[in-house]
Amino acid sequence: GENVEQHPSTLSVQEGDSAVIKCTYSDSASNYFPWYKQELGKRPQLIIDIRSNVGEKKDQRIAVTLNKTAKHFSLHITETQPEDSAVYFCAASSPRTYKYIFGTGTRLKVLA
Amino acid sequence: KAGVTQTPRYLIKTRGQQVTLSCSPISGHRSVSWYQQTPGQGLQFLFEYFSETQRNKGNFPGRFSGRQFSNSRSEMNVSTLELGDSALYLCASRSEGYEQYFGPGTRLTVT
Numbered sequence: 638g639e640n641v642e643q644h645p646s647t648l649s650v651q652e653g654d655s656a657v658i659k660c661t662y663s664d665s666a667s668n669y670f671p672w673y674k675q676e677l678g679k680r681p682q683l684i685i686d687i688r689s690n691v692g693e694k695k696d697q698r699i700a701v702t703l704n705k706t707a708k709h710f711s712l713h714i715t716e717t718q719p720e721d722s723a724v725y726f727c728a729a730s731s732p733r734t735y736k737y738i739f740g741t742g743t744r745l746k747v748l749a
Numbered sequence: 750k751a752g753v754t755q756t757p758r759y760l761i762k763t764r765g766q767q768v769t770l771s772c773s774p775i776s777g778h779r780s781v782s783w784y785q786q787t788p789g790q791g792l793q794f795l796f797e798y799f800s801e802t803q804r805n806k807g808n809f810p811g812r813f814s815g816r817q818f819s820n821s822r823s824e825m826n827v828s829t830l831e832l833g834d835s836a837l838y839l840c841a842s843r844s845e846g847y848e849q850y851f852g853p854g855t856r857l858t859v860t
Contacts, residue, residue, distance in 0.1 A: 669847040680839065680851040681792070688847070726792060730847060735804045736782065737849065739792040 639664045641729050643740025651748050656714045658743045660727035663708070667729040670703060670710045671737070676723045685712070717747045750776050753842050753852035761858045767828040770855045774821050774842030780804075781823040782849065783815060786837040795838075798823055827857075835859045 640663045650656050662670075668689040673681035687694045687701045687710065694701050698717075703710040710729075714721055727740040754773045762768050774781050783795040794807040798817035817823045821842075827834055835858050843849040 671847070671849070673851075680853050683848060683850065686848065728792075735780075735797050735799070736794050736807070738794065739784075741791040 639729075639731070639734070639738045641727060641738045641740045643727050643743060645743060646741065647744045647746070649746045649748060650717050652717060652719060654717055656712075656717055656721070656745055656747075658712045658725055658727070658745070659709065660711070660729075660740050661707075661709050662729040662738070664729065664731050664734075664738070665708065666731040666733045667708075667738075668732060669730040670701070671728050671730070672699075672701060672712050673726045673728070674723045675726065675742075681726060714745075717745075719747050719749050721745060722747045753840060753850055755838075755840055755852040755855050757855060758853065759856045759858075761860060762830050763860055764830055764832060766830050767826065768830060768857060770825045770827075770838055770840075770857075772823045772825070772840035772842075772852055774823070774840075775844075775850060778842035778844045778850075779821050780843045780849075781817055781821065782841045782843075783823070783825050784839045784841065785809075786839055786854070787835075792839070795825065830859045832859050 642661045671686035674684045675681040700713045724742045728737040730737045780799045782797040785793045796806045801817045812828045815825045837854045839854045841849045841851045
């Protein structure tokens with residue numbers, strides 16, 4: 638069935654370093670890949686997304702890359718700051734099923 | 750525009766009882782999806798409604814049901830509650846596009 642694998646489950650980086658979170662999806666019909674940030678006790682917030690007709694998208698310190706052939710997509714955060722500490726979820730969505738399949742989340746800790 | 754709202758925010762129920770959760774989407778959004786979030790299982794898709802029709806359903810037992818009204822507001826019902834149903838229940842809405850926005854969630858505790 639449809640599945641999204643996300644790695645790593647936890648990630649600690651020093652402030653100012655970069656962080657990379659990787660996801661792999663199984664449904665080849667998936668064409669939309671959002672990333673959500675969830676701070677403790679808060680709702681998931683959409684931070685960036687990418688569609689299958691684009692290989693890379695950037696928004697200030699965050700970027701997402703997509704490799705359709707390998708069914709991989711990644712979140713890159715540069716110049717990390719303590720406020721980047723949160724749980725990050727990737728997801729894949731297919732127009733065939735109308736549902737989002739989420740990864741299991743990555744807890745990012747940015748150490749000051 | 751106001752964001753997605755959910756009521757109630759917190760709920761404590763006893764095993765065997767039933768519960769109804771409510772979600773009001775962003776104005777103009779016709780799609781509402783429901784998710785169960787637990788520490789061990791992450792975000793699990795329950796179902797999605799669009800214009801009062803269920804378009805898709807996740808792998809949850811029939812005790813979990815939902816509906817959507819003509820104003821796009823949605824409700825989710827869980828009957829015969831079990832301890833394992835304790836979770837944060839999130840709804841999310843989207844318009845014709847792909848971007849999906851979450852509500853604050855309802856924290857359900859079953860004792």
